[in-house]
Amino acid sequence: MLDKFKAKFVEESMDNLQDLEESLFLLEKDLENKELIERIFRAMHSLKGGGAMFGFNHLSDFTHHLETIFDWVRNNKLAVTSDLITLTFSAIDHIKNLIKTGDLTDEQELKGHNQFILRLQSVLSDSASTLSVHSTVDSQNINDEISESKTYLINFIPQEELLQNGTNPLYLLDDIHALGEAISIAYTHKVPSLELIDITANYCLWQILLNTSESLNEIKDVFIFVEDECELQIDLIADSNILQKPECIEIIKKARKGNSLLKIEDFQSLSQLKPSSQELESGEEKKKITAIKEHKISSIRVASHKIDELVTLVSELVTIQAQLSLYSESNEDPVIVSLSENIQKLSRQLRENAFDISLIPLQSELMRFQRLVRDLSKDQGKDIDFVIEGGDLELDKNIIEHLTDPLLHILRNSIDHGIELPEERISSGKSPKGTILFKAFHSGANVIIEVSDDGKGMDLEYIRQKAISKEIVDQNAVLTDKEVLDLLFVSGFSTKDAVSDVSGRGVGMDVVRRKIANIRGEVSIDTEKGKGTTITIRLPLTLSIIDGLLVKVGANQYVIPISAIDKIHALDPSQLKKSFNNVVVLDKEQIPYIDLRKVFNAPEVEHDVIQMVMIKAEDRITGVIVDSVIGEYQTVVKPLGRYLKKQEILSGATIMGDGTLAMVVDTSRLLMERKSKKVAG
Amino acid sequence: MTENFNVDFKENNGQLDIALSGQLTINSIKKITEDIKSHIKNPKSVSVSVKDVDNIDLTFIQLLQSIKNSGKKNGYEVSFSMKLPEDLSALLKNAGFSNYIN
Amino acid sequence: MLTEIKQQFYKETLQELKNISSDLSAQVIDADRKSLLVDRIFSVSHQLSGTGPMLGFDMSSKISRKLEKTFYEIRSGEKEVSLQLLWQTKRTIDFMIDCITEENQTQVPQQ
Numbered sequence: 013m014l015d016k017f018k019a020k021f022v023e024e025s026m027d028n029l030q031d032l033e034e035s036l037f038l039l040e041k042d043l044e045n046k047e048l049i050e051r052i053f054r055a056m057h058s059l060k061g062g063g064a065m066f067g068f069n070h071l072s073d074f075t076h077h078l079e080t081i082f083d084w085v086r087n088n089k090l091a092v093t094s095d096l097i098t099l100t101f102s103a104i105d106h107i108k109n110l111i112k113t114g115d116l117t118d119e120q121e122l123k124g125h126n127q128f129i130l131r132l133q134s135v136l137s138d139s140a141s142t143l144s145v146h147s148t149v150d151s152q153n154i155n156d157e158i159s160e161s162k163t164y165l166i167n168f169i170p171q172e173e174l175l176q177n178g179t180n181p182l183y184l185l186d187d188i189h190a191l192g193e194a195i196s197i198a199y200t201h202k203v204p205s206l207e208l209i210d211i212t213a214n215y216c217l218w219q220i221l222l223n224t225s226e227s228l229n230e231i232k233d234v235f236i237f238v239e240d241e242c243e244l245q246i247d248l249i250a251d252s253n254i255l256q257k258p259e260c261i262e263i264i265k266k267a268r269k270g271n272s273l274l275k276i277e278d279f280q281s282l283s284q285l286k287p288s289s290q291e292l293e294s295g296e297e298k299k300k301i302t303a304i305k306e307h308k309i310s311s312i313r314v315a316s317h318k319i320d321e322l323v324t325l326v327s328e329l330v331t332i333q334a335q336l337s338l339y340s341e342s343n344e345d346p347v348i349v350s351l352s353e354n355i356q357k358l359s360r361q362l363r364e365n366a367f368d369i370s371l372i373p374l375q376s377e378l379m380r381f382q383r384l385v386r387d388l389s390k391d392q393g394k395d396i397d398f399v400i401e402g403g404d405l406e407l408d409k410n411i412i413e414h415l416t417d418p419l420l421h422i423l424r425n426s427i428d429h430g431i432e433l434p435e436e437r438i439s440s441g442k443s444p445k446g447t448i449l450f451k452a453f454h455s456g457a458n459v460i461i462e463v464s465d466d467g468k469g470m471d472l473e474y475i476r477q478k479a480i481s482k483e484i485v486d487q488n489a490v491l492t493d494k495e496v497l498d499l500l501f502v503s504g505f506s507t508k509d510a511v512s513d514v515s516g517r518g519v520g521m522d523v524v525r526r527k528i529a530n531i532r533g534e535v536s537i538d539t540e541k542g543k544g545t546t547i548t549i550r551l552p553l554t555l556s557i558i559d560g561l562l563v564k565v566g567a568n569q570y571v572i573p574i575s576a577i578d579k580i581h582a583l584d585p586s587q588l589k590k591s592f593n594n595v596v597v598l599d600k601e602q603i604p605y606i607d608l609r610k611v612f613n614a615p616e617v618e619h620d621v622i623q624m625v626m627i628k629a630e631d632r633i634t635g636v637i638v639d640s641v642i643g644e645y646q647t648v649v650k651p652l653g654r655y656l657k658k659q660e661i662l663s664g665a666t667i668m669g670d671g672t673l674a675m676v677v678d679t680s681r682l683l684m685e686r687k688s689k690k691v692a693g
Numbered sequence: 694m695t696e697n698f699n700v701d702f703k704e705n706n707g708q709l710d711i712a713l714s715g716q717l718t719i720n721s722i723k724k725i726t727e728d729i730k731s732h733i734k735n736p737k738s739v740s741v742s743v744k745d746v747d748n749i750d751l752t753f754i755q756l757l758q759s760i761k762n763s764g765k766k767n768g769y770e771v772s773f774s775m776k777l778p779e780d781l782s783a784l785l786k787n788a789g790f791s792n793y794i795n
Numbered sequence: 796m797l798t799e800i801k802q803q804f805y806k807e808t809l810q811e812l813k814n815i816s817s818d819l820s821a822q823v824i825d826a827d828r829k830s831l832l833v834d835r836i837f838s839v840s841h842q843l844s845g846t847g848p849m850l851g852f853d854m855s856s857k858i859s860r861k862l863e864k865t866f867y868e869i870r871s872g873e874k875e876v877s878l879q880l881l882w883q884t885k886r887t888i889d890f891m892i893d894c895i896t897e898e899n900q901t902q903v904p905q906q
Contacts, residue, residue: 017849020849046871046872047871050870050871054841057838057841058841058845061842061846062845062846065800065804065846066800175719175750175751175752177857177858178854178858178890178894180750180751180890181751181788182750182751182784182785182787182788183784183886185787185788185789186783186784186787186788187879187882187883188787189787191879194787195789196787196788196789197789198788198789198790200754200755200758203755203758203759203762204759204762205759205762205763205766205767206726206729206730206733206759206760206762206763207730207763209726209755209756209759211722211723211726211752211755211756211759212719212722212723212752214751214755215755216751216754216755218788218789220789226879229875229877230877230878230879231879233877233879233880233883234879234883236865236879236880236883237858237861237862237865237883237884237887240861
């Protein structure tokens with residue numbers, strides 16, 4: 013039981029820390045921003061309190077000192093400096109550690125912890141000597157006393173839940189009376205008879221005529237804690253006290269008798285107000301009420317495994333639905349066919365909905381990148397502006413989880429090897445401050461993430477020479493620029509000893525590509541010597557369901573993702589026979605092709621027409637030959653078990669309507685496989 | 694927990710007298726209501742008298758109104774008499790319920 | 796363990812609510828004390844609305860959320876503190892005191 017709370021605390025604290033880091037970044041740009049300081053203070057305060065409650069004593073103690081520092085800051089006893097921000101950043105790292113591991117037991121760690129606390133304390137003692145206490149100038153608002161009193165008509169229409177939420181409206185009405193002279197009209201006509209009444213619900217509403225010299229704000233404040241639970245409208249109806257006028261008393265009597273609500277117009281003859289100002293005031297009030305109403309809960313927190321579960325269930329539903337539509341087609345019962353179509357429509361909507369829910373904004377990870385850029389560039393004496401575009405873009409959380417490491421790697425490369433030192437940059441005619449642009453955007457069914465720097469770029473010739481020396485390519489091989497850059501992704505091109513390598517990138521790019529490929533993404537590099545480098549990552553929107561083309565190769569069925577397919581061509585078998593080096597000529601264009609029958613060791617059967625699926629990748633078309641095309645198929649991809657991991661060109665499996673298995677072809681791996689064979693030999 | 698309110702019923706020839714006292718607020722209102730509902734069977738008239746009140750709130754006023762509405766619907770007379778301490782009486786008056794007090 | 800946490804939380808919260816309520820009853824609240832009071836009200840309502848639900852103080856945390864929201868706005872300068880507001884705050888705090896006491900009594904002790 014307690015563990016559940018603890019886990020919740022840990023999760024919330026991590027959120028809190030993220031907010032804290034974000035605020036610190038902003039504060040660094042705007043050192044005196046009160047709101048940010050307050051946010052930081054609050055985050056620390058909650059960490060401290062929660063920590064103590066859930067047995068994180070070191071955490072609580074540590075944040076207490078940090079909280080004190082920011083308490084001084086917000087009370088103008090201490091100024092925010094860049095040093096303080098740096099100290100706070102490292103304190104946040106320490107806090108993260110304390111949350112993950114709980115109280116420290118290792119002696120060495122404890123020593124470090126205590127030293128850190130001393131450092132925090134010294135911040136306060138250092139500043140205490142130069143302390144200048146600003147007395148907070150209180151803006152005690154002495155109301156501009158209006159000598160003349162005004163008369164207002166207040167409409168107070170509470171919701172049914174008002175009483176259950178603990179409000180006693182009688183008190184509020186009493187408080188209104190305390191503001192001046194008032195007459196309340198209670199409307200009870202909505203109270204049901206005994207058989208129907210929910211006795212704790214509120215059925216009453218009120219109109220109050222109030223003559224007061226207090227300000228409108230003072231009146232509104234009576235309802236401050238019920239504003240979400242009622243409709244409230246306050247209209248000025250007269251610039252003087254009209255309550256005792258006989259006409260007014262008559263109007264009120266009529267309203268009480270007839271249970272008919274008072275309208276502002278009823279008082280027109282009594283008031284000397286110009287209608288325009290009257291409208292203005294009530295209009296403003298209405299606007300405020302709607303603004304409050306819109307302020308309701310707009311998001312809820314759900315455990316991520318629940319979302320995984322939902323997605324799995326939806327995936328199952330999609331599978332069953334596929335079975336149903338196969339059955340209905342073979343059955344030709346019109347009722348079943350139309351039912352099946354409806355279910356298909358619904359499950360498609362449901363699927364889209366569920367996936368939408370499982371998307372989270374990239375923003376959540378960006379903080380780590382910002383930290384990396386900030387810390388590394390400070391370490392290396394580089395001045396780097398980290399610009400983020402499209403941080404609000406949303407991605408499947410499973411993709412984001414796998415994306416962080418490769419992206420950190422890419423950024424690290426940019427800082428280590430891309431961006432030059434300020435003096436170097438000046439001498440090559442650039443501004444001393446380098447820029448790394450992180451850009452995320454949608455492109456069709458894909459998400460593109462670009463990381464570009466304006467650093468020194470890569471030396472292609474150097475890469476080529478290195479590949480030759482490592483015997484990755486033949487000395488005489490003619491390579492395009494793109495092919496040279498692709499060498500960076502070949503495993504073994506760069507090793508750990510290449511870290512100091514001046515030519516730059518390549519450090520672990522093979523790992524980056526592999527990790528991105530695991531989430532069905534692609535990586536490419538563009539570089540210009542002296543100008544900079546751009547790494548582009550292309551990702552699918554989601555992992556678990558794809559629209560595919562079902563094809564047959566030999567006795568087996570395979571699924572090729574629709575997103576990769578350009579079109580389907582029918583070939584005359586003779587064209588293939590004439591082909592040389594696996595290239596066919598179509599519309600005068602040379603198209604390389606892969607025969608899946610050979611890849612999967614299926615017997616070659618003679619067909620009248622050969623089906624070739626054209627796959628588009630990296631601006632190139634490659635044909636894939638299959639025995640037959642069955643049709644489009646929406647499919648749930650299940651990860652392959654370990655025993656099939658070796659089959660790299662398959663990314664997963666899917667269960668067909670009739671219970672048989674179909675493999676999902678990973679087109680980018682398929683093409684890569686083909687290319688690497690060519691490069692190698 | 695001992696009840697901090699009191700409901701007494703007296704029936705005489707179709708005339709139902711209900712006497713209420715104590716805490717007449719949201720915390721006890723459900724029990725009071727159930728009690729009253731179970732006693733109002735088919736009366737000719739109902740007379741509710743309220744005195745020795747410790748506290749009162751809107752739920753009780755709504756209960757009185759509901760009894761009145763039921764009477765209108767089912768054809769019996771409903772009358773109230775309510776004696777309240779000064780502070781509670783002022784509270785109800787300020788809330789626009791002076792017609793319930795006498 | 797949980798019961799201990801709960802009891803401590805209850806005791807501390809109740810005490811702070813009572814202190815605030817009695818401070819709010821003061822005839823005159825000067826500027827310094829007012830800003831301190833605003834902080835304390837925010838703090839206790841923030842604490843109660845965040846932790847209360849975990850410990851079963853559902854109603855009182857629900858109410859404290861109203862205070863938290865309002866006093867957050869006050870602290871960030873979006874809202875002024877009027878006498879009426881302090882008065883309504885006292886009403887709300889007094890109700891919270893009743894509420895949290897009752898919730899503490901009626902809850903079945905957990906495991």
